[in-house]
Amino acid sequence: MRYSGFKVIKEALTGHKGWRPAWRDPEPQSHYDIVIIGGGGHGLATAHYLAKIFGQKRIAVLEKGWIGGGNVGRNTTIIRSNYLLDGNEPFYEFSLKLWEGLEQDLNYNAMVSQRGIMNLIHSDAQRDAYIRRGNAMILNGADAEYMDADQIRKEYPFLNFDDARFPIKGGLAQRRGGTVRHDAVAWGYARSADSHGVDILQNCEVTGFRIENGKCLGVETSRGFIGAGRVGCAVAGSSGRLMSKAGMRLPIESHVLQAFVSEGLKPILPGVITFGAGHFYVSQSDKGGLVFGGDIDGYNSYAQRGNLPVVEDVCEGGMALMPMIGRARLLRMWGGIMDMSMDGSPIIDRTHIDGLYFNGGWCYGGFKATPASGYAFAHLLARDIPHPTATAYRFDRFETGHMIDEKGMGNQPNLH
Amino acid sequence: MIINHPLLGPRDSAEFTYLGDASLLNRPDPDTATPKDWHDYAYLRDNPAGLHRELWFHEGGDRSWLVVTRNTVTHEITKVELARDVARGLASDVAGMGTKRSGG
Numbered sequence: 001m002r003y004s005g006f007k008v009i010k011e012a013l014t015g016h017k018g019w020r021p022a023w024r025d026p027e028p029q030s031h032y033d034i035v036i037i038g039g040g041g042h043g044l045a046t047a048h049y050l051a052k053i054f055g056q057k058r059i060a061v062l063e064k065g066w067i068g069g070g071n072v073g074r075n076t077t078i079i080r081s082n083y084l085l086d087g088n089e090p091f092y093e094f095s096l097k098l099w100e101g102l103e104q105d106l107n108y109n110a111m112v113s114q115r116g117i118m119n120l121i122h123s124d125a126q127r128d129a130y131i132r133r134g135n136a137m138i139l140n141g142a143d144a145e146y147m148d149a150d151q152i153r154k155e156y157p158f159l160n161f162d163d164a165r166f167p168i169k170g171g172l173a174q175r176r177g178g179t180v181r182h183d184a185v186a187w188g189y190a191r192s193a194d195s196h197g198v199d200i201l202q203n204c205e206v207t208g209f210r211i212e213n214g215k216c217l218g219v220e221t222s223r224g225f226i227g228a229g230r231v232g233c234a235v236a237g238s239s240g241r242l243m244s245k246a247g248m249r250l251p252i253e254s255h256v257l258q259a260f261v262s263e264g265l266k267p268i269l270p271g272v273i274t275f276g277a278g279h280f281y282v283s284q285s286d287k288g289g290l291v292f293g294g295d296i297d298g299y300n301s302y303a304q305r306g307n308l309p310v311v312e313d314v315c316e317g318g319m320a321l322m323p324m325i326g327r328a329r330l331l332r333m334w335g336g337i338m339d340m341s342m343d344g345s346p347i348i349d350r351t352h353i354d355g356l357y358f359n360g361g362w363c364y365g366g367f368k369a370t371p372a373s374g375y376a377f378a379h380l381l382a383r384d385i386p387h388p389t390a391t392a393y394r395f396d397r398f399e400t401g402h403m404i405d406e407k408g409m410g411n412q413p414n415l416h
Numbered sequence: 417m418i419i420n421h422p423l424l425g426p427r428d429s430a431e432f433t434y435l436g437d438a439s440l441l442n443r444p445d446p447d448t449a450t451p452k453d454w455h456d457y458a459y460l461r462d463n464p465a466g467l468h469r470e471l472w473f474h475e476g477g478d479r480s481w482l483v484v485t486r487n488t489v490t491h492e493i494t495k496v497e498l499a500r501d502v503a504r505g506l507a508s509d510v511a512g513m514g515t516k517r518s519g520g
Contacts, residue, residue, distance in 0.1 A: 238465075239463075240461070240462070240463030240464070240465070241463075241464075241465045244462070244463075244464075249460040249461060250460065250461065250463065251459040251460055251461070252461065253436065253437075253461055253463050254463055254465075298433075298434050299429075299434045299486075300436070300463065300468050300470060300488045301488050301491065302465040302488045302489050303488070303489055303490060303491055307491070309428075309429070309430040342459045398455055398458075398459040399451070399452070399455045411458050411459055412435075412436070413436070414434055414436075
């Protein structure tokens with residue numbers, strides 16, 4: 001069933017009796033060509049592109065809970081492609097281009113809103129670094145715009161420009177960045193994948209891998225054994241937990257990142273603002289809530305909640321940047337679990353086990369990567385070669401010295 | 417989180433900085449280690465959901481290193497030792513002396 005304005009009007013006039021579930025609830029088959037573990041944004045996107053672009057058949061997505069119940073529903077919904085390094089920027093720009101065509105591709109309103117993102121600058125050194133980054137973005141086909149303080153003042157007059165410690169001297173804007181309704185991304189990909197024949201199996205937890213003679217033959221699940229030609233794991237946040245069942249240790253630690261939403265307010269914040277120096281970023285949702293966050297808590301965690309020192313730190317950052325935020329009441333706060341990798345960049349690669357593929361290590365930047373991650377992972381699963389924009393996301397880069405370390409922090413995951 | 421420091425008693429975790437898995441105390445022997453040993457030591461982690469032994473540094477206090485045993489699912493801390501004692505225990509184990517110490 002295609003969605004359209006005409007369909008909405010027709011259903012409104014006929015008592016909304018024609019709507020059908022957006023995806024099926026099938027029983028697991030005994031064998032699939034490709035099994036994807038993880039019914040989050042990345043797993044569902046992988047299934048969609050495998051079926052629609054790469055022409056694969058007999059695909060299943062296994063989800064231990066319900067689709068969209070993990071990190072794709074727990075992020076702060078920002079999309080952007082403002083990276084510096086060659087290993088990253090083409091990939092994230094590819095992702096942003098996929099976002100731009102996503103709703104037509106899926107026939108689903110994901111509320112992609114290119115309202116722009118602004119990284120604030122407070123010193124000459126930071127200005128140099130951001131202009132360099134902007135040039136790298138432009139060289140890779142993305143858009144970037146340097147703005148001085150007066151230009152920013154016109155768009156965001158309420159910011160605290162004259163803070164003693166971090167006065168706002170300028171900013172790097174990416175106008176094509178913005179926000180997307182995150183649940184709709186999961187639902188849209190699920191609906192599209194389902195319509196191309198993908199079985200989405202919810203409440204189906206993987207409890208182990210069946211590996212014989214170095215080859216993965218399928219997965220043991222809470223709904224029985226499911227054989228598979230190839231198995232792709234896309235469970236960022238729980239990667240350590242899942243891959244340990246295949247005997248793998250990863251260059252990843254799991255950390256908790258908190259996010260916050262204020263009560264609904266009238267429109268006051270036109271775009272996304274990041275205040276990196278103060279560990280704070282903020283946007284306003286279409287429902288009116290200010291959506292904001294800061295740093296990860298900084299210790300290994302699988303608990304989907306954080307601790308109060310970071311809450312205080314984030315709120316201090318908000319008060320320093322836009323003092324009026326102190327008038328808004330905090331409505332909700334929550335934590336999501338991040339795959340923090342050893343260089344701050346993701347992995348999309350084969351494993352040493354035949355037929356077992358891995359997608360993870362997204363740190364706190366997985367949401368914006370969803371379309372390209374799915375596309376690149378589908379490319380790898382279908383053709384057994386990496387997508388041209390994802391060739392750097394290898395497991396062995398830590399052995400060969402080809403780390404993609406945007407921040408230059410080294411193997412210290414809680415600093416990325 | 418409250419970390420029960422073996423010398424100073426209960427302290428707010430905000431006084432500490434976090435390094436990571438306590439396996440970082442098991443540095444490979446530079447005379448015999450292969451590049452793969454160094455890679456595994458520096459980059460690979462068990463990353464368990466459950467009990468995790470990890471290194472915390474009391475930056476805002478006595479600047480001691482601690483080995484904290486903490487549940488990564490509940491954040492409950494069940495044991496706190498001075499990293500010094502743990503490292504000496506490791507060293508004596510290696511030397512075959514079998515006099516492993518355990519701090520508070």
